[in-house]
Amino acid sequence: MGAGRFRSGSTLPAWLLAAAPLARLGWATVNDSLGANPVEALAHQTGLWSLRLLLLALAMTPLRRLTGWRWPLRVRRAFGVMAFVWALLHFAIYLVLDQGLDPVVVWEDVVKRPFITVGFTALVLLVPLAATSTDGMMRRLGGRWKRLHRLAYVVPVLAVLHFVWLVKADLREPLIYAAILALLLGLRLRWWLAGRPAASTIQTSSRL
Amino acid sequence: MLIRTPRRGDPEPSEITPEKLYRDRRRFIGASLASGMMALAGGGGAAPLPQPGARFVQVPRGAFGTDETPTPLEKVTRYNNFYEFGTGKGDPAVRARDFQPRPWTVTIDGEVERPGSFDLEDLLKPHAFEERIYRLRCVEGWSMVIPWIGFPLGNLLKRFHPTSRARYVEFTTLHDPRRMPGQRRGILDWPYVEGLRMDEAMHPLTILAVGLYDELLPNQNGAPLRLVVPWKYGFKSIKSIVRIRLVERQPETTWHKAAPEEYGFYSNVNPEVDHPRWSQRKERRIGELFKRPTLMFNGYADQVAHLYAGMDLRKYF
Numbered sequence: 001m002g003a004g005r006f007r008s009g010s011t012l013p014a015w016l017l018a019a020a021p022l023a024r025l026g027w028a029t030v031n032d033s034l035g036a037n038p039v040e041a042l043a044h045q046t047g048l049w050s051l052r053l054l055l056l057a058l059a060m061t062p063l064r065r066l067t068g069w070r071w072p073l074r075v076r077r078a079f080g081v082m083a084f085v086w087a088l089l090h091f092a093i094y095l096v097l098d099q100g101l102d103p104v105v106v107w108e109d110v111v112k113r114p115f116i117t118v119g120f121t122a123l124v125l126l127v128p129l130a131a132t133s134t135d136g137m138m139r140r141l142g143g144r145w146k147r148l149h150r151l152a153y154v155v156p157v158l159a160v161l162h163f164v165w166l167v168k169a170d171l172r173e174p175l176i177y178a179a180i181l182a183l184l185l186g187l188r189l190r191w192w193l194a195g196r197p198a199a200s201t202i203q204t205s206s207r208l
Numbered sequence: 209m210l211i212r213t214p215r216r217g218d219p220e221p222s223e224i225t226p227e228k229l230y231r232d233r234r235r236f237i238g239a240s241l242a243s244g245m246m247a248l249a250g251g252g253g254a255a256p257l258p259q260p261g262a263r264f265v266q267v268p269r270g271a272f273g274t275d276e277t278p279t280p281l282e283k284v285t286r287y288n289n290f291y292e293f294g295t296g297k298g299d300p301a302v303r304a305r306d307f308q309p310r311p312w313t314v315t316i317d318g319e320v321e322r323p324g325s326f327d328l329e330d331l332l333k334p335h336a337f338e339e340r341i342y343r344l345r346c347v348e349g350w351s352m353v354i355p356w357i358g359f360p361l362g363n364l365l366k367r368f369h370p371t372s373r374a375r376y377v378e379f380t381t382l383h384d385p386r387r388m389p390g391q392r393r394g395i396l397d398w399p400y401v402e403g404l405r406m407d408e409a410m411h412p413l414t415i416l417a418v419g420l421y422d423e424l425l426p427n428q429n430g431a432p433l434r435l436v437v438p439w440k441y442g443f444k445s446i447k448s449i450v451r452i453r454l455v456e457r458q459p460e461t462t463w464h465k466a467a468p469e470e471y472g473f474y475s476n477v478n479p480e481v482d483h484p485r486w487s488q489r490k491e492r493r494i495g496e497l498f499k500r501p502t503l504m505f506n507g508y509a510d511q512v513a514h515l516y517a518g519m520d521l522r523k524y525f
Contacts, residue, residue: 035298036279036287036494037350098490100498105487115485165485168348169395169466170295 014075018082021049043093050086051163051177053079054156058184065191077133080152084130087123115165122158125151156181257332260310263422267357270338272413272511278341279352279494281421287494288428289346290447291396292381292388300428303389309431309448318453319374322367328432332418334367335359340415340436345477345506347441349499351491356436357419362410370406370454377409378402378459379435380451396462402446403459403473404437413438413511439508441475472525476516477506481525
Protein backbone atom coordinates (compact mmCIF):
# COMPACT_ATOMS: atom_id res chain seq x y z
CA MET A 1 0.00 0.00 0.00
CA GLY A 2 2.89 2.36 -0.71
CA ALA A 3 2.74 5.68 -2.48
CA GLY A 4 3.67 3.82 -5.64
CA ARG A 5 0.00 3.12 -6.24
CA PHE A 6 -0.57 6.72 -7.19
CA ARG A 7 2.51 6.98 -9.36
CA SER A 8 0.47 7.55 -12.45
CA GLY A 9 -2.11 9.54 -10.51
CA SER A 10 -4.79 8.09 -12.69
CA THR A 11 -6.47 5.84 -10.10
CA LEU A 12 -7.02 8.52 -7.50
CA PRO A 13 -10.50 9.41 -8.86
CA ALA A 14 -11.54 5.77 -8.47
CA TRP A 15 -10.46 5.75 -4.81
CA LEU A 16 -12.29 8.98 -4.20
CA LEU A 17 -15.39 7.74 -5.97
CA ALA A 18 -15.43 4.57 -3.89
CA ALA A 19 -15.00 6.56 -0.68
CA ALA A 20 -17.40 9.38 -1.51
CA PRO A 21 -20.54 7.79 -0.01
CA LEU A 22 -18.69 7.73 3.30
CA ALA A 23 -18.73 11.52 3.36
CA ARG A 24 -22.43 11.55 2.57
CA LEU A 25 -23.22 9.00 5.29
CA GLY A 26 -21.02 10.82 7.78
CA TRP A 27 -22.81 14.07 7.02
CA ALA A 28 -26.22 12.41 7.32
CA THR A 29 -25.20 10.86 10.65
CA VAL A 30 -24.10 14.21 12.06
CA ASN A 31 -27.34 15.82 10.84
CA ASP A 32 -29.49 12.96 12.12
CA SER A 33 -31.06 12.56 8.69
CA LEU A 34 -30.74 8.78 8.46
CA GLY A 35 -34.30 8.18 9.62
CA ALA A 36 -35.73 6.68 12.79
CA ASN A 37 -33.21 3.85 12.94
CA PRO A 38 -29.85 5.35 11.95
CA VAL A 39 -27.82 2.34 13.07
CA GLU A 40 -29.83 0.06 10.81
CA ALA A 41 -29.46 2.57 7.97
CA LEU A 42 -25.68 2.72 8.43
CA ALA A 43 -25.39 -1.05 8.61
CA HIS A 44 -27.48 -1.39 5.46
CA GLN A 45 -25.65 1.32 3.52
CA THR A 46 -22.15 0.12 4.39
CA GLY A 47 -23.10 -3.40 3.34
CA LEU A 48 -24.66 -2.14 0.12
CA TRP A 49 -21.61 -0.11 -0.84
CA SER A 50 -19.34 -3.04 -0.18
CA LEU A 51 -21.47 -5.20 -2.47
CA ARG A 52 -21.70 -2.51 -5.15
CA LEU A 53 -17.93 -2.07 -5.20
CA LEU A 54 -17.36 -5.82 -5.34
CA LEU A 55 -19.58 -5.93 -8.41
CA LEU A 56 -17.94 -2.85 -9.86
CA ALA A 57 -14.51 -4.46 -9.46
CA LEU A 58 -15.89 -7.57 -11.12
CA ALA A 59 -17.22 -5.49 -14.02
CA MET A 60 -13.81 -4.06 -14.92
CA THR A 61 -12.47 -7.05 -16.86
CA PRO A 62 -15.60 -7.38 -19.03
CA LEU A 63 -15.53 -3.62 -19.57
CA ARG A 64 -11.92 -3.82 -20.69
CA ARG A 65 -12.75 -6.66 -22.99
CA LEU A 66 -15.86 -5.14 -24.50
CA THR A 67 -14.43 -1.65 -25.01
CA GLY A 68 -10.72 -2.19 -25.36
CA TRP A 69 -10.10 0.58 -22.83
CA ARG A 70 -7.13 0.09 -20.55
CA TRP A 71 -8.24 2.12 -17.54
CA PRO A 72 -10.75 -0.40 -16.15
CA LEU A 73 -7.99 -2.76 -15.11
CA ARG A 74 -6.04 0.05 -13.47
CA VAL A 75 -8.95 1.11 -11.25
CA ARG A 76 -10.08 -2.40 -10.35
CA ARG A 77 -7.85 -2.50 -7.29
CA ALA A 78 -9.33 0.73 -5.91
CA PHE A 79 -12.85 -0.77 -6.06
CA GLY A 80 -11.77 -4.09 -4.58
CA VAL A 81 -9.83 -2.60 -1.67
CA MET A 82 -12.59 -0.10 -0.91
CA ALA A 83 -15.16 -2.94 -0.98
CA PHE A 84 -13.11 -4.45 1.84
CA VAL A 85 -13.04 -1.15 3.74
CA TRP A 86 -16.84 -0.85 3.47
CA ALA A 87 -17.23 -4.48 4.57
CA LEU A 88 -15.05 -3.74 7.61
CA LEU A 89 -17.23 -0.77 8.52
CA HIS A 90 -20.32 -2.93 8.03
CA PHE A 91 -18.92 -5.57 10.36
CA ALA A 92 -17.74 -2.98 12.90
CA ILE A 93 -21.28 -1.57 13.20
CA TYR A 94 -22.65 -5.04 13.78
CA LEU A 95 -19.86 -5.92 16.22
CA VAL A 96 -20.00 -2.78 18.33
CA LEU A 97 -23.54 -1.42 18.08
CA ASP A 98 -25.54 -4.61 17.59
CA GLN A 99 -23.55 -7.03 19.70
CA GLY A 100 -21.76 -4.72 22.11
CA LEU A 101 -18.38 -6.30 21.30
CA ASP A 102 -19.47 -9.58 22.86
CA PRO A 103 -17.33 -12.24 21.14
CA VAL A 104 -19.43 -15.12 22.45
CA VAL A 105 -22.64 -13.75 20.96
CA VAL A 106 -20.91 -12.91 17.69
CA TRP A 107 -19.47 -16.39 17.38
CA GLU A 108 -22.86 -17.90 18.14
CA ASP A 109 -24.31 -15.78 15.34
CA VAL A 110 -21.56 -16.80 12.94
CA VAL A 111 -22.09 -20.51 13.49
CA LYS A 112 -25.89 -20.51 13.95
CA ARG A 113 -27.26 -18.02 11.46
CA PRO A 114 -26.60 -18.87 7.82
CA PHE A 115 -26.88 -15.27 6.61
CA ILE A 116 -24.24 -14.20 9.12
CA THR A 117 -22.12 -17.26 8.36
CA VAL A 118 -21.91 -16.35 4.68
CA GLY A 119 -21.45 -12.64 5.36
CA PHE A 120 -18.67 -13.29 7.82
CA THR A 121 -17.03 -15.77 5.44
CA ALA A 122 -17.10 -13.14 2.70
CA LEU A 123 -15.35 -10.67 4.99
CA VAL A 124 -12.71 -13.23 6.03
CA LEU A 125 -12.03 -14.11 2.39
CA LEU A 126 -11.54 -10.45 1.59
CA VAL A 127 -8.70 -10.17 4.12
CA PRO A 128 -6.07 -12.04 2.07
CA LEU A 129 -7.24 -10.26 -1.08
CA ALA A 130 -6.79 -6.85 0.49
CA ALA A 131 -3.50 -7.89 2.07
CA THR A 132 -2.10 -9.01 -1.29
CA SER A 133 -3.47 -6.10 -3.28
CA THR A 134 -0.17 -4.23 -3.59
CA ASP A 135 2.15 -4.30 -6.58
CA GLY A 136 4.84 -5.80 -4.34
CA MET A 137 2.62 -8.71 -3.31
CA MET A 138 1.54 -9.28 -6.91
CA ARG A 139 5.17 -9.61 -7.95
CA ARG A 140 6.09 -11.77 -5.00
CA LEU A 141 3.18 -14.21 -5.46
CA GLY A 142 3.45 -14.44 -9.25
CA GLY A 143 1.06 -17.05 -10.64
CA ARG A 144 -0.30 -17.83 -7.21
CA TRP A 145 -1.64 -14.27 -6.97
CA LYS A 146 -4.03 -14.91 -9.81
CA ARG A 147 -5.27 -18.13 -8.30
CA LEU A 148 -5.76 -16.48 -4.89
CA HIS A 149 -7.63 -13.57 -6.40
CA ARG A 150 -10.17 -15.86 -8.00
CA LEU A 151 -11.77 -15.53 -4.56
CA ALA A 152 -13.07 -12.27 -5.97
CA TYR A 153 -15.68 -14.42 -7.77
CA VAL A 154 -16.68 -16.23 -4.58
CA VAL A 155 -16.99 -13.21 -2.28
CA PRO A 156 -19.80 -11.41 -4.15
CA VAL A 157 -21.74 -14.67 -4.39
CA LEU A 158 -21.57 -14.93 -0.60
CA ALA A 159 -22.42 -11.24 -0.23
CA VAL A 160 -25.54 -11.57 -2.40
CA LEU A 161 -26.60 -14.67 -0.47
CA HIS A 162 -26.08 -12.73 2.77
CA PHE A 163 -28.44 -10.06 1.44
CA VAL A 164 -31.08 -12.49 0.13
CA TRP A 165 -31.21 -14.40 3.40
CA LEU A 166 -31.77 -11.40 5.62
CA VAL A 167 -34.79 -10.09 3.70
CA LYS A 168 -38.24 -10.90 5.05
CA ALA A 169 -40.44 -11.00 1.97
CA ASP A 170 -39.53 -8.42 -0.67
CA LEU A 171 -36.63 -9.93 -2.57
CA ARG A 172 -36.54 -7.35 -5.35
CA GLU A 173 -33.50 -5.43 -4.19
CA PRO A 174 -31.16 -8.36 -3.47
CA LEU A 175 -32.30 -10.04 -6.68
CA ILE A 176 -31.21 -7.02 -8.72
CA TYR A 177 -27.71 -7.50 -7.35
CA ALA A 178 -27.98 -11.24 -7.93
CA ALA A 179 -28.88 -10.57 -11.57
CA ILE A 180 -25.91 -8.24 -12.08
CA LEU A 181 -23.62 -10.79 -10.48
CA ALA A 182 -25.04 -13.56 -12.67
CA LEU A 183 -24.43 -11.41 -15.74
CA LEU A 184 -20.82 -10.67 -14.78
CA LEU A 185 -20.04 -14.28 -13.95
CA GLY A 186 -22.04 -15.54 -16.94
CA LEU A 187 -20.01 -13.41 -19.35
CA ARG A 188 -16.82 -14.91 -18.00
CA LEU A 189 -18.21 -18.41 -18.26
CA ARG A 190 -19.22 -17.79 -21.85
CA TRP A 191 -15.84 -16.40 -22.80
CA TRP A 192 -14.12 -19.19 -20.98
CA LEU A 193 -16.18 -21.83 -22.77
CA ALA A 194 -15.75 -20.11 -26.14
CA GLY A 195 -12.03 -19.67 -25.73
CA ARG A 196 -11.28 -23.07 -24.31
CA PRO A 197 -9.11 -25.13 -26.64
CA ALA A 198 -9.94 -28.79 -27.11
CA ALA A 199 -7.39 -29.70 -24.47
CA SER A 200 -7.78 -27.02 -21.90
CA THR A 201 -4.62 -25.45 -20.64
CA ILE A 202 -3.54 -23.13 -17.92
CA GLN A 203 -3.84 -20.29 -20.42
CA THR A 204 -7.61 -20.25 -20.19
CA SER A 205 -7.34 -18.64 -16.82
CA SER A 206 -5.95 -15.51 -18.41
CA ARG A 207 -9.27 -15.01 -20.13
CA LEU A 208 -11.21 -14.87 -16.94
CA MET B 209 -64.49 -16.66 27.68
CA LEU B 210 -62.25 -17.15 30.63
CA ILE B 211 -62.84 -15.84 34.09
CA ARG B 212 -59.74 -13.99 35.08
CA THR B 213 -58.12 -13.84 38.50
CA PRO B 214 -58.62 -10.18 39.33
CA ARG B 215 -55.15 -9.75 40.81
CA ARG B 216 -53.46 -10.52 37.50
CA GLY B 217 -54.68 -7.39 35.80
CA ASP B 218 -53.98 -5.03 38.67
CA PRO B 219 -51.55 -2.27 37.82
CA GLU B 220 -47.99 -2.40 39.09
CA PRO B 221 -47.18 0.23 41.72
CA SER B 222 -45.18 2.03 39.03
CA GLU B 223 -48.27 2.14 36.87
CA ILE B 224 -50.50 3.84 39.39
CA THR B 225 -51.64 7.13 38.00
CA PRO B 226 -49.57 10.05 39.31
CA GLU B 227 -51.40 12.76 41.18
CA LYS B 228 -51.07 15.30 38.40
CA LEU B 229 -52.79 12.99 35.96
CA TYR B 230 -55.39 12.17 38.54
CA ARG B 231 -56.20 15.86 38.74
CA ASP B 232 -56.29 15.93 34.92
CA ARG B 233 -58.84 13.21 35.15
CA ARG B 234 -61.01 15.33 37.42
CA ARG B 235 -60.73 18.14 34.91
CA PHE B 236 -61.59 15.72 32.18
CA ILE B 237 -64.73 14.54 33.93
CA GLY B 238 -65.78 18.13 34.34
CA ALA B 239 -65.19 18.83 30.69
CA SER B 240 -67.01 15.69 29.65
CA LEU B 241 -70.02 16.49 31.76
CA ALA B 242 -70.09 19.93 30.29
CA SER B 243 -70.09 18.58 26.77
CA GLY B 244 -72.61 15.92 27.59
CA MET B 245 -70.32 13.12 26.52
CA MET B 246 -70.80 11.05 29.63
CA ALA B 247 -74.18 9.90 28.48
CA LEU B 248 -72.77 8.57 25.22
CA ALA B 249 -69.98 6.82 27.02
CA GLY B 250 -72.23 4.97 29.35
CA GLY B 251 -70.53 6.67 32.26
CA GLY B 252 -67.11 5.18 31.58
CA GLY B 253 -65.36 8.45 30.85
CA ALA B 254 -65.09 8.82 27.10
CA ALA B 255 -63.15 10.99 24.75
CA PRO B 256 -65.09 11.31 21.51
CA LEU B 257 -63.62 10.35 18.17
CA PRO B 258 -62.52 13.63 16.63
CA GLN B 259 -63.28 14.62 13.07
CA PRO B 260 -60.43 13.97 10.62
CA GLY B 261 -57.81 16.64 11.16
CA ALA B 262 -58.92 17.39 14.73
CA ARG B 263 -57.25 16.09 17.88
CA PHE B 264 -58.33 13.99 20.80
CA VAL B 265 -58.87 16.02 23.95
CA GLN B 266 -58.54 14.89 27.54
CA VAL B 267 -58.11 11.20 26.93
CA PRO B 268 -57.78 9.50 30.31
CA ARG B 269 -54.76 7.35 30.90
CA GLY B 270 -55.60 3.67 31.09
CA ALA B 271 -53.95 0.80 32.91
CA PHE B 272 -50.77 -1.15 32.10
CA GLY B 273 -48.78 1.99 31.31
CA THR B 274 -45.03 2.20 31.25
CA ASP B 275 -42.93 5.09 32.47
CA GLU B 276 -40.50 4.56 29.61
CA THR B 277 -40.09 7.54 27.29
CA PRO B 278 -42.50 7.37 24.37
CA THR B 279 -40.90 7.27 20.93
CA PRO B 280 -41.31 10.69 19.27
CA LEU B 281 -44.34 11.00 17.00
CA GLU B 282 -42.12 11.79 14.04
CA LYS B 283 -40.41 8.40 14.38
CA VAL B 284 -43.60 6.48 15.07
CA THR B 285 -45.03 7.86 11.83
CA ARG B 286 -41.99 7.55 9.57
CA TYR B 287 -40.70 4.12 10.37
CA ASN B 288 -43.44 1.66 9.57
CA ASN B 289 -43.93 -1.87 8.39
CA PHE B 290 -47.15 -1.65 6.42
CA TYR B 291 -46.55 -3.61 3.22
CA GLU B 292 -49.90 -2.48 1.80
CA PHE B 293 -48.07 0.79 1.18
CA GLY B 294 -44.66 -0.58 0.23
CA THR B 295 -41.95 -2.63 1.87
CA GLY B 296 -39.54 0.17 2.77
CA LYS B 297 -39.83 1.55 6.28
CA GLY B 298 -40.33 5.05 4.88
CA ASP B 299 -42.80 4.00 2.16
CA PRO B 300 -46.03 4.04 4.19
CA ALA B 301 -45.54 7.65 5.35
CA VAL B 302 -45.25 8.75 1.72
CA ARG B 303 -47.57 6.37 -0.10
CA ALA B 304 -50.40 6.41 2.45
CA ARG B 305 -50.53 10.19 2.49
CA ASP B 306 -53.62 10.41 0.28
CA PHE B 307 -55.36 7.35 1.67
CA GLN B 308 -58.94 8.15 2.73
CA PRO B 309 -59.90 6.20 5.86
CA ARG B 310 -63.49 7.50 5.79
CA PRO B 311 -66.11 6.38 5.19
CA TRP B 312 -65.15 3.06 6.72
CA THR B 313 -67.22 -0.04 7.29
CA VAL B 314 -66.35 -2.88 9.62
CA THR B 315 -68.04 -6.25 9.35
CA ILE B 316 -68.39 -8.39 12.45
CA ASP B 317 -69.54 -11.90 11.73
CA GLY B 318 -68.93 -15.57 12.22
CA GLU B 319 -69.72 -17.07 15.59
CA VAL B 320 -71.63 -14.12 17.02
CA GLU B 321 -75.31 -13.77 17.79
CA ARG B 322 -75.50 -10.26 16.33
CA PRO B 323 -73.44 -10.09 13.16
CA GLY B 324 -73.52 -7.08 10.90
CA SER B 325 -71.67 -4.37 9.02
CA PHE B 326 -71.27 -1.02 10.69
CA ASP B 327 -70.05 2.40 9.87
CA LEU B 328 -66.95 3.08 11.93
CA GLU B 329 -68.44 5.98 13.90
CA ASP B 330 -71.48 3.93 14.84
CA LEU B 331 -69.34 0.96 15.80
CA LEU B 332 -67.14 3.05 18.08
CA LYS B 333 -69.84 5.19 19.67
CA PRO B 334 -70.43 3.09 22.78
CA HIS B 335 -66.73 2.86 23.63
CA ALA B 336 -64.71 4.99 26.00
CA PHE B 337 -61.27 5.75 24.62
CA GLU B 338 -58.26 5.77 26.86
CA GLU B 339 -54.54 6.18 26.44
CA ARG B 340 -52.41 3.04 26.62
CA ILE B 341 -48.67 3.56 26.58
CA TYR B 342 -47.32 0.27 25.30
CA ARG B 343 -44.02 -1.13 24.20
CA LEU B 344 -44.09 -2.35 20.59
CA ARG B 345 -41.55 -5.00 19.65
CA CYS B 346 -41.08 -5.80 15.97
CA VAL B 347 -40.07 -9.31 14.97
CA GLU B 348 -37.16 -7.67 13.11
CA GLY B 349 -35.48 -6.66 16.37
CA TRP B 350 -36.44 -3.04 16.94
CA SER B 351 -38.90 -1.52 19.36
CA MET B 352 -40.79 1.64 20.23
CA VAL B 353 -42.94 2.97 23.07
CA ILE B 354 -46.24 4.25 21.70
CA PRO B 355 -49.06 6.13 23.44
CA TRP B 356 -52.06 4.58 21.73
CA ILE B 357 -55.63 5.78 22.06
CA GLY B 358 -58.15 3.00 21.99
CA PHE B 359 -60.32 0.69 24.01
CA PRO B 360 -60.27 -2.99 24.98
CA LEU B 361 -61.17 -5.29 22.09
CA GLY B 362 -63.04 -7.48 24.56
CA ASN B 363 -65.55 -4.70 25.22
CA LEU B 364 -66.41 -4.63 21.54
CA LEU B 365 -66.59 -8.39 21.09
CA LYS B 366 -68.95 -8.77 24.04
CA ARG B 367 -71.45 -6.44 22.40
CA PHE B 368 -71.92 -8.92 19.58
CA HIS B 369 -72.40 -11.91 21.87
CA PRO B 370 -69.90 -14.53 20.74
CA THR B 371 -71.42 -17.99 20.61
CA SER B 372 -70.00 -20.95 22.50
CA ARG B 373 -68.27 -22.04 19.31
CA ALA B 374 -66.20 -18.87 19.07
CA ARG B 375 -62.65 -19.94 19.92
CA TYR B 376 -60.60 -17.60 17.77
CA VAL B 377 -60.91 -14.12 16.31
CA GLU B 378 -59.83 -13.51 12.73
CA PHE B 379 -59.07 -9.96 11.57
CA THR B 380 -58.82 -8.81 7.97
CA THR B 381 -57.23 -5.66 6.54
CA LEU B 382 -58.85 -3.73 3.71
CA HIS B 383 -58.05 -5.25 0.30
CA ASP B 384 -58.15 -2.47 -2.27
CA PRO B 385 -55.10 -2.30 -4.55
CA ARG B 386 -56.27 1.04 -5.93
CA ARG B 387 -56.01 2.62 -2.51
CA MET B 388 -53.25 0.40 -1.17
CA PRO B 389 -50.61 0.35 -3.91
CA GLY B 390 -48.46 -2.26 -2.15
CA GLN B 391 -51.23 -4.79 -2.81
CA ARG B 392 -50.62 -4.54 -6.55
CA ARG B 393 -47.68 -6.88 -6.07
CA GLY B 394 -48.03 -10.30 -4.57
CA ILE B 395 -45.41 -9.88 -1.88
CA LEU B 396 -47.88 -11.29 0.62
CA ASP B 397 -51.11 -13.19 0.06
CA TRP B 398 -53.56 -10.28 0.30
CA PRO B 399 -55.64 -9.40 2.15
CA TYR B 400 -53.59 -9.39 5.33
CA VAL B 401 -55.17 -11.66 7.92
CA GLU B 402 -54.29 -12.01 11.58
CA GLY B 403 -55.80 -13.87 14.47
CA LEU B 404 -55.97 -14.30 18.21
CA ARG B 405 -57.18 -17.02 20.49
CA MET B 406 -60.39 -15.95 22.23
CA ASP B 407 -58.73 -15.54 25.64
CA GLU B 408 -56.00 -13.39 24.07
CA ALA B 409 -58.62 -11.27 22.35
CA MET B 410 -60.57 -10.80 25.59
CA HIS B 411 -57.47 -9.95 27.62
CA PRO B 412 -57.64 -6.38 28.94
CA LEU B 413 -54.22 -5.57 27.43
CA THR B 414 -55.55 -6.19 23.92
CA ILE B 415 -56.97 -3.02 22.45
CA LEU B 416 -58.37 -1.66 19.25
CA ALA B 417 -56.59 1.63 18.59
CA VAL B 418 -58.04 4.66 16.85
CA GLY B 419 -55.29 7.15 17.63
CA LEU B 420 -51.77 7.72 18.87
CA TYR B 421 -50.44 10.65 20.84
CA ASP B 422 -53.43 12.98 20.54
CA GLU B 423 -53.99 12.33 16.84
CA LEU B 424 -56.39 10.16 14.95
CA LEU B 425 -54.47 7.09 13.84
CA PRO B 426 -52.22 8.27 10.99
CA ASN B 427 -52.78 6.39 7.73
CA GLN B 428 -49.33 4.79 7.86
CA ASN B 429 -50.03 3.43 11.34
CA GLY B 430 -53.18 1.59 10.29
CA ALA B 431 -56.00 4.13 10.04
CA PRO B 432 -58.74 4.15 10.98
CA LEU B 433 -58.83 1.09 13.21
CA ARG B 434 -56.07 -1.31 14.21
CA LEU B 435 -55.33 -3.97 16.73
CA VAL B 436 -52.62 -3.57 19.39
CA VAL B 437 -51.45 -6.69 21.21
CA PRO B 438 -48.38 -5.49 23.09
CA TRP B 439 -46.97 -8.86 24.17
CA LYS B 440 -46.79 -10.17 20.61
CA TYR B 441 -44.52 -9.20 17.74
CA GLY B 442 -45.78 -6.14 15.90
CA PHE B 443 -47.07 -7.94 12.82
CA LYS B 444 -49.83 -9.51 14.93
CA SER B 445 -51.26 -6.02 15.52
CA ILE B 446 -53.13 -5.86 12.22
CA LYS B 447 -53.88 -2.47 10.65
CA SER B 448 -56.83 -0.90 8.80
CA ILE B 449 -59.29 -3.57 9.89
CA VAL B 450 -62.45 -4.13 7.83
CA ARG B 451 -63.57 -7.46 9.21
CA ILE B 452 -63.62 -9.16 12.58
CA ARG B 453 -64.80 -12.73 12.34
CA LEU B 454 -65.22 -15.09 15.27
CA VAL B 455 -64.34 -18.62 14.31
CA GLU B 456 -64.05 -22.10 15.68
CA ARG B 457 -60.70 -22.99 14.12
CA GLN B 458 -57.35 -21.27 14.32
CA PRO B 459 -57.21 -18.74 11.47
CA GLU B 460 -54.61 -19.06 8.73
CA THR B 461 -52.58 -15.87 9.16
CA THR B 462 -50.66 -14.02 6.47
CA TRP B 463 -47.07 -14.18 7.69
CA HIS B 464 -47.55 -17.76 8.80
CA LYS B 465 -48.63 -18.59 5.25
CA ALA B 466 -45.66 -16.71 3.80
CA ALA B 467 -43.08 -18.50 5.97
CA PRO B 468 -44.61 -21.06 8.36
CA GLU B 469 -41.31 -22.01 9.95
CA GLU B 470 -40.50 -18.37 10.73
CA TYR B 471 -43.77 -16.84 11.90
CA GLY B 472 -46.03 -18.83 14.18
CA PHE B 473 -49.66 -18.18 14.99
CA TYR B 474 -48.82 -17.09 18.53
CA SER B 475 -45.72 -14.99 17.84
CA ASN B 476 -45.40 -13.97 21.46
CA VAL B 477 -42.33 -11.84 22.13
CA ASN B 478 -39.88 -14.36 23.53
CA PRO B 479 -36.13 -13.74 23.86
CA GLU B 480 -35.55 -17.48 24.29
CA VAL B 481 -37.01 -18.51 20.95
CA ASP B 482 -34.95 -17.30 18.00
CA HIS B 483 -36.33 -16.37 14.65
CA PRO B 484 -34.80 -19.08 12.43
CA ARG B 485 -32.57 -16.45 10.84
CA TRP B 486 -31.78 -14.13 13.74
CA SER B 487 -31.70 -13.96 17.51
CA GLN B 488 -34.60 -12.39 19.41
CA ARG B 489 -32.59 -11.88 22.58
CA LYS B 490 -32.03 -8.18 22.04
CA GLU B 491 -33.75 -5.27 20.39
CA ARG B 492 -32.87 -1.76 19.35
CA ARG B 493 -35.22 0.75 20.93
CA ILE B 494 -35.71 3.43 18.30
CA GLY B 495 -33.62 6.40 19.41
CA GLU B 496 -31.01 4.32 21.23
CA LEU B 497 -27.54 3.43 20.01
CA PHE B 498 -27.01 0.03 21.57
CA LYS B 499 -29.41 -2.88 21.75
CA ARG B 500 -31.21 -3.70 24.97
CA PRO B 501 -32.38 -7.09 26.23
CA THR B 502 -35.80 -8.20 25.01
CA LEU B 503 -38.20 -9.04 27.83
CA MET B 504 -40.37 -12.16 28.00
CA PHE B 505 -43.80 -11.33 26.57
CA ASN B 506 -42.33 -7.90 25.88
CA GLY B 507 -42.42 -7.11 29.60
CA TYR B 508 -46.07 -8.12 30.04
CA ALA B 509 -45.39 -11.57 31.52
CA ASP B 510 -47.17 -10.74 34.79
CA GLN B 511 -50.31 -10.01 32.83
CA VAL B 512 -50.28 -12.73 30.17
CA ALA B 513 -47.93 -15.60 31.05
CA HIS B 514 -50.84 -17.55 32.55
CA LEU B 515 -52.53 -17.69 29.14
CA TYR B 516 -49.79 -20.03 28.00
CA ALA B 517 -49.31 -22.11 31.15
CA GLY B 518 -48.24 -25.61 30.21
CA MET B 519 -47.68 -24.76 26.55
CA ASP B 520 -44.36 -25.48 24.87
CA LEU B 521 -43.53 -22.01 23.58
CA ARG B 522 -40.88 -23.40 21.25
CA LYS B 523 -43.49 -25.52 19.53
CA TYR B 524 -46.22 -22.86 19.68
CA PHE B 525 -43.97 -19.96 18.71
